[in-house]
Amino acid sequence: MKHLKTLAFDMDEVITDTLAKKIAVLNDLFHRNVTKEDFLGSRNLDLSKEQSKILFNEINKEGFFRDLEFLEKDTRAILEELNEKYDIYICTAAMEVPNSLQDKYLWLKENLPFLNDQNFVFCGDKSVLATDYLVDDSLYQLEEFKGEGILFTAPHNQLNNEHSFTRLNNWQEVADYFL
Amino acid sequence: MKHLKTLAFDMDEVITDTLAKKIAVLNDLFHRNVTKEDFLGSRNLDLSKEQSKILFNEINKEGFFRDLEFLEKDTRAILEELNEKYDIYICTAAMEVPNSLQDKYLWLKENLPFLNDQNFVFCGDKSVLATDYLVDDSLYQLEEFKGEGILFTAPHNQLNNEHSFTRLNNWQEVADYFL
Numbered sequence: 001m002k003h004l005k006t007l008a009f010d011m012d013e014v015i016t017d018t019l020a021k022k023i024a025v026l027n028d029l030f031h032r033n034v035t036k037e038d039f040l041g042s043r044n045l046d047l048s049k050e051q052s053k054i055l056f057n058e059i060n061k062e063g064f065f066r067d068l069e070f071l072e073k074d075t076r077a078i079l080e081e082l083n084e085k086y087d088i089y090i091c092t093a094a095m096e097v098p099n100s101l102q103d104k105y106l107w108l109k110e111n112l113p114f115l116n117d118q119n120f121v122f123c124g125d126k127s128v129l130a131t132d133y134l135v136d137d138s139l140y141q142l143e144e145f146k147g148e149g150i151l152f153t154a155p156h157n158q159l160n161n162e163h164s165f166t167r168l169n170n171w172q173e174v175a176d177y178f179l
Numbered sequence: 180m181k182h183l184k185t186l187a188f189d190m191d192e193v194i195t196d197t198l199a200k201k202i203a204v205l206n207d208l209f210h211r212n213v214t215k216e217d218f219l220g221s222r223n224l225d226l227s228k229e230q231s232k233i234l235f236n237e238i239n240k241e242g243f244f245r246d247l248e249f250l251e252k253d254t255r256a257i258l259e260e261l262n263e264k265y266d267i268y269i270c271t272a273a274m275e276v277p278n279s280l281q282d283k284y285l286w287l288k289e290n291l292p293f294l295n296d297q298n299f300v301f302c303g304d305k306s307v308l309a310t311d312y313l314v315d316d317s318l319y320q321l322e323e324f325k326g327e328g329i330l331f332t333a334p335h336n337q338l339n340n341e342h343s344f345t346r347l348n349n350w351q352e353v354a355d356y357f358l
Contacts (some may be wrong), residue, residue, distance in 0.1 A: 006307070031204035089307060095296045098288075102281035109277075117274045118303025125297040128185070128268060130325055146309055 002085040007178065008121075009106065011092035013154040015075055015112075015138040016068040024056050039141045039155035054098075065103035070111070071171070075102035080114055085179065088115060089131050093141070094122040135174065139163055150177070183266040185310035186298075186357065190271035190283060194254055194291075195247040204237050218334040235276075238319040244282035248305040249290070250350070257354045259293055267294055268310055272320070273301040300321065314353065318342055329356070 012018040023034050030051060038045060047055065049062050058064065070076055082088060090108060101122055106121060126134060127144035135137050135150045136142055137157055142149030151157060151165040152174075168174050183333065190198035202213050209230060216313035217224060237243065249255055261267060267285060273280050280301055287299055305313060314329045315321055316336055321328035321344050330336060330344040331353075347353050 008307075029296070057193065058239055060249075094301075095284070095299050098281065098284045101284060101301065105277045105280060115302070119307070120274050120300040120303060121307055122273075122280065123297075124295075124299060128187075128270075128298070128300055130307055 004085065005133070006089060006135045007082065008091040008129055009079070010132040010134070010136040010138070010152070011090060011108075012143070014060040014084050014135060014152045015071060015079070016065075016089070016107070017071045018065070018068055019155070021064065022059060025064075029054060029058065029153055034115050041156065041159040043083055043156045048113065053110065059061060060097050060099045062099050063101065065097075065100040066107060074175075075171050076112065076169045079112060081175065082178055083114055087119065089119040089121055089129075091121040091123060091126060091131070091134065093124055093126070093138075095124040132176075133178075135168065139165075165167040183264065184312070185199070185268060186261065186265040186308040187268040187270040187305075187308055187313045188258070189236060189317070189320070189331070190223075190269060190287075190353060192250065193314060193331045194242075194250060194258070196250045196271070197244070197247055198334070200247055201234075201238060204243075205234050208233060208237065212243070215274065215334050220335065221337040221358075222335045239276050239278045241278050241282065243278075244279040245286060249284060253354075254350050255291065255349045260354065262293055266298065266300040268300060268308075269294065269307055270300040270302060270310070270313065271302055271309055272305070274303040281326040312357075314347065 004168035009015055019036060019039065020063065026032060027034055027071060034045065082141045092104055094104055108115065109117065126141040131144060131147055133148050133150060134142065135152050137152045139157060139160065142151060149165045151167045153167060153169040168177055188194055191304065198215060198218065205211060206227055213224065257276055273283055283301065288296065304323060305320040309325060310326055312327050312329060312330050313321065313324045316331045316333035318336060318339065321330060328344045330342065330346045332346060332348040347356055
């Protein structure tokens with residue numbers, strides 16, 4: 001498969017709807033009524049230091065990343081189609097939440113069984129990746145990346161237009177761009 | 180630190196003496212008297228399919244990779260010195276032994292606390308790495324790697340001289356080459 005272009009996808013907020021579970025957990029913990037709109041333009045809420053720590057501990061518990069939903073209902077089908085034309089890599093920043101490592105592996109094996117697990121990359125800084133493309137919601141990671149970075153829209157980056165990356169807003173746009 | 184050259188090290192058989200623990204486990208399981216010399220020129224022993232499966236299950240148990248010894252007594256000190264002059268990455272093939280992920284992370288944090296955990300990469304195929312150098316005992320990984328590959332001597336590759344990589348036989352040679 002080495003002749004194919006290599007196409008890397010971030011996991012959280014690109015393949016999986018991690019934010020939805022984070023919101024459910026924090027609403028439950030702190031009796032809040034937060035929605036995704038509260039994350040427009042920012043990754044963080046008005047949590048106290050203590051609350052942020054409690055929330056992190058919940059997210060870093062084994063199991064948090066095991067039962068995430070796909071971000072969109074056609075994410076899986078489009079990945080399966082892309083997998084015919086590209087050498088697909090899943091490149092996820094996992095080192096800040098070390099207890100997510102095993103969950104992320106098991107999630108990928110269960111939910112995207114057609115992918116080659118030799119192409120799973122659990123890393124920190126994505127400047128280490130040598131793929132042709134990276135689709136990611138993090139401007140920081142895209143700025144470090146050496147190939148062609150594609151910004152995938154998420155609430156936290158939605159208001160930021162001062163950057164030099166192609167923006168794709170949803171999986172249909174990913175399909176249109178790459179297929 | 181982005182101005183420094185990026186230097187990636189494999190973990191098993193380069194930083195950690197994984198083979199020593201594997202031998203201890205298999206001698207215990209199968210009442211054998213195997214030594215490292217039995218792995219000269221090969222990664223595999225004369226195990227039956229059933230024995231190979233039992234051994235893999237032991238290696239894939241949580242804990243196996245948690246208490247490995249450094250390969251040599253000066254491995255840690257040389258890595259600490261290299262860390263002053265290079266941007267060090269630890270790039271380990273972990274997807275074939277998925278239960279090792281957490282153990283490897285915890286081992287690195289405990290035993291090499293001076294390293295940046297954003298530079299840990301748990302992957303499969305190392306063709307995905309964009310570092311300048313990779314020190315690895317696997318000829319397969321070095322052949323895929325896009326930068327300058329350095330073969331680190333291990334019993335299984337010791338007899339193979341038909342390759343195009345610089346060979347370093349021990350950590351003192353790593354220090355001499357890179358410092």
